[in-house]
Amino acid sequence: MTYAAAAALQESSTVIGYKTYLDLIPEFLQGKEILSSQMMKEVDRCKKALEQAETGKTIALVSGGDPGIYAMAGLVFQMAQKSGFSCNIRIIPGLAAVNSCAARLGAPLMHDFAAVSLSDLLTPMELILKRVEAAAAADFVTAIYNPRSKKRTEQIVRAREIFLKYRKPENVVGIVTNATRENETIVITTLDRMLEQEIGMQSTVIIGNSQTYRWNDIIVTPRGYSEKYSL
Amino acid sequence: MTYAAAAALQESSTVIGYKTYLDLIPEFLQGKEILSSQMMKEVDRCKKALEQAETGKTIALVSGGDPGIYAMAGLVFQMAQKSGFSCNIRIIPGLAAVNSCAARLGAPLMHDFAAVSLSDLLTPMELILKRVEAAAAADFVTAIYNPRSKKRTEQIVRAREIFLKYRKPENVVGIVTNATRENETIVITTLDRMLEQEIGMQSTVIIGNSQTYRWNDIIVTPRGYSEKYSL
Numbered sequence: 242m243t244y245a246a247a248a249a250l251q252e253s254s255t256v257i258g259y260k261t262y263l264d265l266i267p268e269f270l271q272g273k274e275i276l277s278s279q280m281m282k283e284v285d286r287c288k289k290a291l292e293q294a295e296t297g298k299t300i301a302l303v304s305g306g307d308p309g310i311y312a313m314a315g316l317v318f319q320m321a322q323k324s325g326f327s328c329n330i331r332i333i334p335g336l337a338a339v340n341s342c343a344a345r346l347g348a349p350l351m352h353d354f355a356a357v358s359l360s361d362l363l364t365p366m367e368l369i370l371k372r373v374e375a376a377a378a379a380d381f382v383t384a385i386y387n388p389r390s391k392k393r394t395e396q397i398v399r400a401r402e403i404f405l406k407y408r409k410p411e412n413v414v415g416i417v418t419n420a421t422r423e424n425e426t427i428v429i430t431t432l433d434r435m436l437e438q439e440i441g442m443q444s445t446v447i448i449g450n451s452q453t454y455r456w457n458d459i460i461v462t463p464r465g466y467s468e469k470y471s472l
Numbered sequence: 473m474t475y476a477a478a479a480a481l482q483e484s485s486t487v488i489g490y491k492t493y494l495d496l497i498p499e500f501l502q503g504k505e506i507l508s509s510q511m512m513k514e515v516d517r518c519k520k521a522l523e524q525a526e527t528g529k530t531i532a533l534v535s536g537g538d539p540g541i542y543a544m545a546g547l548v549f550q551m552a553q554k555s556g557f558s559c560n561i562r563i564i565p566g567l568a569a570v571n572s573c574a575a576r577l578g579a580p581l582m583h584d585f586a587a588v589s590l591s592d593l594l595t596p597m598e599l600i601l602k603r604v605e606a607a608a609a610a611d612f613v614t615a616i617y618n619p620r621s622k623k624r625t626e627q628i629v630r631a632r633e634i635f636l637k638y639r640k641p642e643n644v645v646g647i648v649t650n651a652t653r654e655n656e657t658i659v660i661t662t663l664d665r666m667l668e669q670e671i672g673m674q675s676t677v678i679i680g681n682s683q684t685y686r687w688n689d690i691i692v693t694p695r696g697y698s699e700k701y702s703l
Contacts, residue, residue, distance in 0.1 A: 307574075315692050332579065333575065340565040344545075344564065354586070355607070466594065
């Protein structure tokens, strides 16, 4: 939680969000009108936020992570445009999985990186695998979002196969599940062995680049390919 | 600034950081021993932090942005490893340029993205351009870090040429300079015209994917390539 997000909540009269997230921040909700629901879907929440803002209220629409990274910000703008919404919309950035999971793993994102979601709900599988291949071949550190769900189990298997075309089996991999929550788990493994680990809906998989190494219980991607600093 | 970062500062007895950054947070430094210097370079600051921690003090090493994204975290671990440092190191994530610049531009990072630094100080130019090409060809939204400095002016020209091999001239581009500072500038332009804009050391350039569009003074990358939601 940033001070800017807290200030935005403070300034708002009405807070809208997914109940699971609002339950994490009771101290910021005192005296506010709360519109939360387990059942209200993303599109409904956005619609409600826009409708309420049109009445003159200041609304805070709460998102997990960073609303600007694979999250609610785009939907809000798309719906505002469609409905001819004319109020002011401000995006308050937050900590995305790339930020929080990287911090829990050590320092994997010291060099160029890519983020790829394996969810094919809204994106053709062909394009997803093209991106996985591009990231693997160009030696990007790669953060895999939505690596596996109960129904969608094959994507991570194929992504790993693609990586193994370009990277060594011992290429370092970090898996963070439920980052910063009570049931957080952190695993450091290799491309070779990553599928032996539990990977689910709440996991982010960070595949290091060819230079990433393990030290004790963390992983580090060196900043340079041609190390010019004397440490 | 997150609450977790504020708490870490609170718990520390000594704060080390680049003077320009420490000057932004005087309210967090009261009663602390401060080791800042315009002159002390990154390696020196890390060394000082590790040395001071070895004496038993709790040290906060302050970094701009997110210490885990192209920043100080890796150097700290590399130097700790080299010197046989045995104290506890905790990385507190923060808002990187990808978070803050995306928020200022609207919602460009709603889909897969890559971050590439054009600085060839520690990375061969060949590898940088290979990554630019991979990101362009696989239709990643692409955040360009260190796009141009006084001495290094050709890289952004070449990066744009590579993008134009795969993308339309009207592909949306956002440029944020000095994000969230007093002298912040935000420009929305196209691949075609981006070099007419001022781009410098403090700029981050975000090149949208083929679906990214401009709406009023913001840019939005739709979440899906096959739009399944009814808005």
